[in-house]
Amino acid sequence: MSAVAREQGSIDETLAFLREARIPHQAGELLGYATDGSFLTLGVPTLVVFPKDEAECAALVDHAVRHGIALVPRGTGSGTAGAATAPPGSVLVDLERLGACDARGHRRGLFAPIVVDARGTPADLAKAGPDDELYVRVGAGRTSDETNRALAGHGWTVAVVPSSGYSTFGGNFATNARGSGTPAFGPFGNAVNRLRIVATTREGARVLEVTDREEVRRLAGHHGLCGLVTELDVRIAPIPKPEDMVCALLSIESEDAGHLGATIGGLMKRVAAECRYFAGEFLFIDEGIVRPDDPIRKDPVLGGTFVLPAGRRRMILLYRGRKEGMEALPRIAAEFPEVAYREITFPQFRALMAVRTAATGKALRRVNVPGAEDFIIYDPARFGDVLSRMFAAVEGASGRPVGHHYPDGIEVHYRPQAAVTRADIEAAWAMIQKLREAVLRTELTVEDRKEHGLGLALFRDGSPSRHEELRRLKAEYDPANVFCPHLLLPEIEGRFIGSSFRV
Amino acid sequence: MEALAPPAGAPDEALRILAQEGCIQCNKCTMNCPVHRVDVTFSPRKTILQAYLGGSDALSERDLWACLTCGECQAVCATEVPFPAFIRAKREALRSVRERTAPCKHGGYKEILAKIMAKPNLNQDRRGWIGDGLQVADAGDVIYFTGCMPYLDGVFTYTDTARIGKAAIKVMNAAGIVPMVSNAERCCGHDALWNGDRETFETLARRNVEWIRASGAKRLVTTCAECYSMLKYEYPKVVGDLNVEVVHMTQLIQELVAAGKLAFTKPVDLTVTYQDPCRLGRHSKEYDAPRAVLRAIPGVKLVEMDRIRENSMCCGVGAYANCDAQTKFLQQERLEEAASKAENLVTACPHCRIHFSCYLDGQPVDPLPDLKIIDVTDLAAQALG
Numbered sequence: 108m109s110a111v112a113r114e115q116g117s118i119d120e121t122l123a124f125l126r127e128a129r130i131p132h133q134a135g136e137l138l139g140y141a142t143d144g145s146f147l148t149l150g151v152p153t154l155v156v157f158p159k160d161e162a163e164c165a166a167l168v169d170h171a172v173r174h175g176i177a178l179v180p181r182g183t184g185s186g187t188a189g190a191a192t193a194p195p196g197s198v199l200v201d202l203e204r205l206g207a208c209d210a211r212g213h214r215r216g217l218f219a220p221i222v223v224d225a226r227g228t229p230a231d232l233a234k235a236g237p238d239d240e241l242y243v244r245v246g247a248g249r250t251s252d253e254t255n256r257a258l259a260g261h262g263w264t265v266a267v268v269p270s271s272g273y274s275t276f277g278g279n280f281a282t283n284a285r286g287s288g289t290p291a292f293g294p295f296g297n298a299v300n301r302l303r304i305v306a307t308t309r310e311g312a313r314v315l316e317v318t319d320r321e322e323v324r325r326l327a328g329h330h331g332l333c334g335l336v337t338e339l340d341v342r343i344a345p346i347p348k349p350e351d352m353v354c355a356l357l358s359i360e361s362e363d364a365g366h367l368g369a370t371i372g373g374l375m376k377r378v379a380a381e382c383r384y385f386a387g388e389f390l391f392i393d394e395g396i397v398r399p400d401d402p403i404r405k406d407p408v409l410g411g412t413f414v415l416p417a418g419r420r421r422m423i424l425l426y427r428g429r430k431e432g433m434e435a436l437p438r439i440a441a442e443f444p445e446v447a448y449r450e451i452t453f454p455q456f457r458a459l460m461a462v463r464t465a466a467t468g469k470a471l472r473r474v475n476v477p478g479a480e481d482f483i484i485y486d487p488a489r490f491g492d493v494l495s496r497m498f499a500a501v502e503g504a505s506g507r508p509v510g511h512h513y514p515d516g517i518e519v520h521y522r523p524q525a526a527v528t529r530a531d532i533e534a535a536w537a538m539i540q541k542l543r544e545a546v547l548r549t550e551l552t553v554e555d556r557k558e559h560g561l562g563l564a565l566f567r568d569g570s571p572s573r574h575e576e577l578r579r580l581k582a583e584y585d586p587a588n589v590f591c592p593h594l595l596l597p598e599i600e601g602r603f604i605g606s607s608f609r610v
Numbered sequence: 611m612e613a614l615a616p617p618a619g620a621p622d623e624a625l626r627i628l629a630q631e632g633c634i635q636c637n638k639c640t641m642n643c644p645v646h647r648v649d650v651t652f653s654p655r656k657t658i659l660q661a662y663l664g665g666s667d668a669l670s671e672r673d674l675w676a677c678l679t680c681g682e683c684q685a686v687c688a689t690e691v692p693f694p695a696f697i698r699a700k701r702e703a704l705r706s707v708r709e710r711t712a713p714c715k716h717g718g719y720k721e722i723l724a725k726i727m728a729k730p731n732l733n734q735d736r737r738g739w740i741g742d743g744l745q746v747a748d749a750g751d752v753i754y755f756t757g758c759m760p761y762l763d764g765v766f767t768y769t770d771t772a773r774i775g776k777a778a779i780k781v782m783n784a785a786g787i788v789p790m791v792s793n794a795e796r797c798c799g800h801d802a803l804w805n806g807d808r809e810t811f812e813t814l815a816r817r818n819v820e821w822i823r824a825s826g827a828k829r830l831v832t833t834c835a836e837c838y839s840m841l842k843y844e845y846p847k848v849v850g851d852l853n854v855e856v857v858h859m860t861q862l863i864q865e866l867v868a869a870g871k872l873a874f875t876k877p878v879d880l881t882v883t884y885q886d887p888c889r890l891g892r893h894s895k896e897y898d899a900p901r902a903v904l905r906a907i908p909g910v911k912l913v914e915m916d917r918i919r920e921n922s923m924c925c926g927v928g929a930y931a932n933c934d935a936q937t938k939f940l941q942q943e944r945l946e947e948a949a950s951k952a953e954n955l956v957t958a959c960p961h962c963r964i965h966f967s968c969y970l971d972g973q974p975v976d977p978l979p980d981l982k983i984i985d986v987t988d989l990a991a992q993a994l995g
Binding site: 131133136138139140141142143144146157183184185201203204211212213214215216217250256271273464465474475477522524525526527528604607608609610 | 947
């Protein structure tokens with residue numbers, strides 16, 4: 108167990124080192140770094156450091172090993188499991204600039220990524236074919252949004268895009284995040300072909316390049332326990348031409364959430380067996396999901412989706428895939444008479460995805476409280492039961508479930524909404540605990556898979572085999588134990604930061 | 611860090627604004643913040659959390675003043691947290707106790723100008739720049755609100771800002787409009803409001819609305835995006851209805867062209883790209899009129915930058931509150947983007963033009979291809995026969 112920099116002497120030495128190395132950092136008033144997207148807190152870190160490249164990371168890690176300082180890496184800190192929260196005495200290492208800055212240390216919003224093939228040889232996108240296995244070689248601080256902006260002109264996209272396209276690649280890898288593209292390419296770690304990591308020896312830092320795919324997959328979901336990932340080769344895929352792609356909108360409405368879930372669960376089971384798709388997403392429509400003046404309400408095709416008869420719920424399901432993989436979808440939909448099926452254009456699909464993406468975070472005059480992010484229902488036949496219980500548990504509260512249809516199950520995200528007052532926020536948090544009790548049941552085949560990472564629940568919710576694997580990895584990569592030593596402690600538990608709000 | 615306390619008993623209006631829409635700590639604001647790209651320690655998300663936890667009065671001078679109030683954070687926010695409005699309210703709340711140092715504001719020129727203009731019984735000549743051949747009136751249906759333009763050229767010598775005013779009058783005259791230009795006009799108060807000086811802003815608003823209402827005019831036209839956002843959206847909150855329709859010059863031109871009252875007959879063979887001013891774009895949601903004007907001018911080829919409309923990047927300076935070395939890196943980045951698309955960067959706000967021209971007039975961080983900064987109204991005037 109590494110000591111943390113609780114002593115003023117260590118802090119002073121670290122500050123002196125950072126000044127000498129000209130690595131940007133902050134000390135003092137760090138309330139603003141008390142949590143990440145989880146609303147959990149371990150307190151306030153002692154320092155926040157912002158290295159921009161591998162050399163600065165190596166120098167920082169070397170210093171940490173020599174002085175017994177705990178480092179807690181974070182990407183953008185958008186994770187909802189608390190993995191990027193840092194306890195007092197530790198140093199929060201913000202990696203969002205990593206490989207994303209010019210020589211002066213300024214991030215450039217626009218960049219031209221290097222494209223390589225599976226062997227790491229530079230490739231030319233202009234000459235690439237649709238079946239080529241290609242990767243972008245990017246700094247860990249880059250995001251899929253930025254990268255897709257650069258790739259769009261060539262008709263390519265990052266293969267696996269977690270719904271927050273602004274999370275960093277390093278963060279996606281640390282949590283082994285899932286998202287759009289996962290049905291075709293698996294979780295993010297499966298889409299990484301090579302990486303570089305600043306790890307430790309007992310004496311200092313060492314920089315490793317990992318090119319073995321199996322080893323890369325072992326490291327995926329490392330939660331920052333093994334080192335600072337600095338660069339990755341991330342799989343990209345061609346955006347199918349409109350004429351080769353199918354985007355579909357399936358819609359069903361009822362007063363009975365259980366009936367909706369049972370019907371859609373049955374449909375999803377058939378789709379998983381007979382279709383191949385890049386993205387399968389769902390959301391429930393309510394009055395607050397888009398603002399009254401949102402232009403999508405006036406869209407001649409999509410606008411009607413947001414008009415809801417009183418007392419009824421509407422669930423919409425979106426699929427996108429190549430035509431050849433989606434041939435069975437209209438036929439399957441036709442077997443469910445209550446389900447309305449229509450093909451939509453890619454821009455329309457994207458417009459609805461923007462609603463879907465924002466839905467977990469969108470609320471009018473409300474804040475959304477995380478905590479019920481990643482329920483996976485392995486048996487779609489139980490989807491109706493799960494939805495019944497969910498809606499019963501959250502009766503009277505605002506908020507809405509959204510989720511993904513993955514080939515191995517249905518992933519549901521739910522965030523209750525609260526007015527921005529401490530009392531309301533605490534009530535929402537209490538409701539989440541009630542919801543977890545109601546839904547996380549073996550007989551429902553529901554598990555908190557934590558697709559945004561296990562984070563602070565690593566010890567509590569992770570499987571023993573995964574604990575062992577992470578301990579082995581940590582011993583191999585971080586024998587000095589400077590990276591997130593707290594995460595493997597059984598007693599570590601985050602406190603809900605909403606209880607400290609002064610609003 | 612110096613703690614800044616608000617006056618005792620003052621309600622925390624800033625926190626009330628911040629709590630209207632809830633922050634979910636997703637960090638999208640910060641990842642899209644231009645200031646954050648050059649100063650990683652500046653983060654709207656961090657500031658919001660600090661405020662939620664009761665620390666907003668301890669905002670550092672840097673966090674309080676580095677924000678450009680460009681609104682890119684709010685535009686990408688899933689819950690549309692009004693961070694610029696929070697910053698504005700915080701600047702207002704902390705005004706009496708802050709010790710602000712603002713070395714790059716041209717000696718506080720704009721601030722001094724606003725305070726002078728807030729005085730009663732001001733004797734101004736606001737028409738001296740107009741010159742021969744252009745028709746203006748003492749009264750009429752249409753007011754041309756010139757903004758700071760007549761005063762800017764004395765300081766910003768590298769921009770002929772009056773050129774925009776002349777172009778506006780030329781265009782209006784060509785459409786049969788003889789606009790009223792009033793010597794009673796005062797500064798719109800934009801900078802005062804955004805820098806926390808509400809008293810000066812409200813005084814200016816009252817002085818302006820007095821002569822505007824008395825004029826009997828039906829419309830007020832401005833070529834400045836900042837004046838437009840003040841007169842259209844902020845004045846009514848303070849002084850009620852102005853009794854005139856406030857339009858930006860590009861909206862007027864678009865309307866005149868569509869109605870057949872204005873024709874561009876002289877080709878202007880230029881490839882241009884367009885800078886959405888924050889106050890006209892994100893603050894006022896007007897993205898289309900300037901583009902419609904550019905498309906109506908024969909010979910003009912519009913090539914869009916990668917970051918446009920809601921995602922447009924700020925010119926680097928907001929309300930002259932901030933202009934430092936890091937500003938220059940922002941401007942370099944934006945101008946590189948513009949230069950990769952066209953030889954001419956067109957904007958619809960004199961202040962964007964000033965800030966970009968200021969940068970080009972100085973010592974650019976890195977070499978830039980030749981790039982001209984042009985106002986859209988100026989371009990329209992060139993296309994008149």
